Amino acid sequence: MEILQTTDLVKTYGEGDTCVHALRGVNFTVDKGEFVAIVGTSGSGKSTLLHMLGGLDNPTSGTVTIDGKELGNMKDEERTIFRRRKIGFVFQSFNLVPVLSVYENIVLPVELDGGKVDASYVEEIIHTLGLDEKVNAYPNQLSGGQQQRVAIARALAAAPAIILADEPTGNLDSKTSQDVLGLLKVIGERFGQTIVMITHNEEIAQMADRIIRIEDGQIA
Ligand SMILES: Nc1ncnc2c1ncn2[C@@H]1O[C@H](COP(=O)(O)OP(=O)(O)OP(=O)(O)O)[C@@H](O)[C@H]1O
Numbered sequence: 001m002e003i004l005q006t007t008d009l010v011k012t013y014g015e016g017d018t019c020v021h022a023l024r025g026v027n028f029t030v031d032k033g034e035f036v037a038i039v040g041t042s043g044s045g046k047s048t049l050l051h052m053l054g055g056l057d058n059p060t061s062g063t064v065t066i067d068g069k070e071l072g073n074m075k076d077e078e079r080t081i082f083r084r085r086k087i088g089f090v091f092q093s094f095n096l097v098p099v100l101s102v103y104e105n106i107v108l109p110v111e112l113d114g115g116k117v118d119a120s121y122v123e124e125i126i127h128t129l130g131l132d133e134k135v136n137a138y139p140n141q142l143s144g145g146q147q148q149r150v151a152i153a154r155a156l157a158a159a160p161a162i163i164l165a166d167e168p169t170g171n172l173d174s175k176t177s178q179d180v181l182g183l184l185k186v187i188g189e190r191f192g193q194t195i196v197m198i199t200h201n202e203e204i205a206q207m208a209d210r211i212i213r214i215e216d217g218q219i220a
């Protein structure tokens with residue numbers, strides 16, 4: 001079953017002489033439960049693509065459909081709610097809230113959305129990510145790898161339709177990157193979670209089920 005689909009996705013920044021054709025017509029689909037890596041050189045359009053997939057920015061033309069809903073057809077507020085419920089983001093910078101504990105950070109999106117935290121599910125995520133002993137710690141008391149695992153747990157907590165990760169291991173050393181990615185993969189399998197991850201690291205990309213290569217704004 002398809003969970004994500006793009007059709008003729010185009011993004012052009014600016015206009016006239018200085019315009020940049022960041023995406024030049026991107027078409028692909030991702031099935032439910034798939035773990036897909038998007039790789040490409042710097043400036044090839046990876047982050048731009050992820051921003052379009054997550055509804056963080058509007059494409060110049062083309063469509064993004066997630067879980068049967070076309071993002072472009074939604075009003076801003078509707079899209080914000082959809083994003084919070086259906087899309088989990090993991091970024092290179094972990095973006096944890098410093099004054100909240102690990103546990104509070106993890107359940108924050110669910111609580112912001114007025115939802116009820118599924119305590120046993122969250123506990124299982126915490127356990128799978130090896131964070132049991134850190135639930136009461138604060139982000140500044142954690143290593144980079146631990147912080148990224150908290151960010152992954154936070155992305156998972158709302159049981160989103162899809163997780164979008166932009167260079168999730170970009171700030172981690174290579175051993176920690178492998179560990180964090182291994183956990184992400186295990187999580188994906190255990191919870192049937194769909195993951196689309198951007199990386200420029202071939203070794204990391206090889207851990208995905210499928211690799212999509214992007215060159216100069218197009219799928220190679
Ligand atoms: N807000 C923006 N305004 C203008 N140009 C932009 C903007 N964001 C990105 N670009 C341009 O679009 C192109 C694609 O950028 P993008 O950030 O998607 O690349 P990337 O593949 O993520 O690169 P990296 O691996 O360095 O993160 C680049 O030429 C970039 O300069």
Ligand SMILES: [Mg+2]
Nearest residue numbers: 046047048166
């Ligand atoms: Mg980028």
